[in-house]
Amino acid sequence: MNVAEIRKSALEDVKKAKNVKALEVIRVKYLGRKDGELTKILRSLKDLSVAERKEIGPAANELRGDLEEAFSKKLKEFSASSKRGVVGIDITMPGKKIAVGHLHPLTIIENRIKEIFNSLNFSVVEGPEAETDYYNFDALNIPANHPARDMWDTFWIDSKKLLRTHTSPMQIRYMEKHQPPFQIIVPGRVFRFEATDASHEINFHQVEGLMVGERVTLANFKYVITEFFRQFFGPGTHVRFRPSYFPFVEPGLEVDVMLNGNWLEVMGAGMVHPKVFDAVRYNPRKIRGFAFGMGLERLAMIKYKIPDIRLFYSGDLRFTNQF
Ligand code: YSA
16 A cells, blocks of 8 residues: 555544544554554655655655544544543532432321330231121121111122221121230221211221220220320320210220310220120120220321321322421
C-alpha cells in the first residue's frame, strides 16, 4: 500500500471501529512498531533515493500525524458515550426517597390489644371467616327461627354456610377442643349485611374474649375489662357495665367507656350461658366463665378521634399515612 492508499483505508477503518478494542487493532495494523503499514514506509525512507524521499517523506509524516489525531478523537468519543451509557450516574442529582411501609391503624390497635391481654395471661387464637350456622348461631343458643338471629344481619353463602357475623363462634370451636381452665382472645374479621354509615361497616373486626374455669365470676370479668381499658385508654378511664341481652350469656352486659364526657358503648359481654356449655359437653354445674366481644374499629375511632368508620377501608393514603 502506498501513502494515499493507507490514508484512505486507515481513516475508513477508524470511522467504522465499534469499540476501544477494535480501534487498538486498527492502530496496530497501521502504526504498530513492527509491522504497521505506515511504520514500514517510514522505516524504508532511508533506503530511498533523495528524490523519492523528498516526495514520500513529508506525505508519510503528515499521515502519521493525521492518523494519531483520528485515533485520539475516536477514543474520546468512546469514553464520552461510556460515561453516559454504562456508568450513567449523575452524583449531583438528588436521591430518590425510599418509601418505608408502616402498619395500618387497625393493625396497630390489634397489636396493642393482644399485648395487653397477653400481659393478663390470655392466649391469642384465630378462626375461620366462613362459618356454618351451627357455630355462628345454634351452638350459641340461637336456634333457627329464633328472633335473636335478627340481631345479626347475615351474609348467607347457602342455607347452612355464612360469613361469620361475630367472633363468638370461636368460643364453641375452642371449647370443643380444650378443657378449662383457659383464657383466650380471638381477633378477627366479621361481616354484616347492613346499611353503612359513619359508625357501621359491612365488614369490620372484633376481638372476642373467653375465660373459663371452676371459679370464674363476674367480678373477674369486671377486673379484667377495667384493667384492659385503663391500659388501653389511660389510667383514669371510667368504665360502666349495663345490663343487656345476648342469647349466649346470662346475665348479659354491655360496657361503656367515658370519653370527653360521653359514655360510648364498646362491647357486649356476659357470663357464658349453661346451654353453651351443654353444646360443648362441659358440666354447667361445675364450670363457669365470662365472654365478651368488642369492635376494633370503634376502639380505633375513639383512640385516634376518627369521625367515620368508612375511612379505614377507603384506601386513601392521606388517611393511612397519618399513623
Ligand atoms: C356478647 C356476649 C358474649 O358473651 C361475647 C360476645 C358478645 C358480642 C356479640 N358477639 C356481638 O357481636 N355483639 S354486637 O353485635 O353488639 O357487636 C359487638 C361490637 O361490635 C359492638 O359493640 C361494636 O363495637 C361492634 N360493631 C357491631 N356492629 C358493627 C360494629 N362495628 C362496626 N360496624 C358495625 N356494623
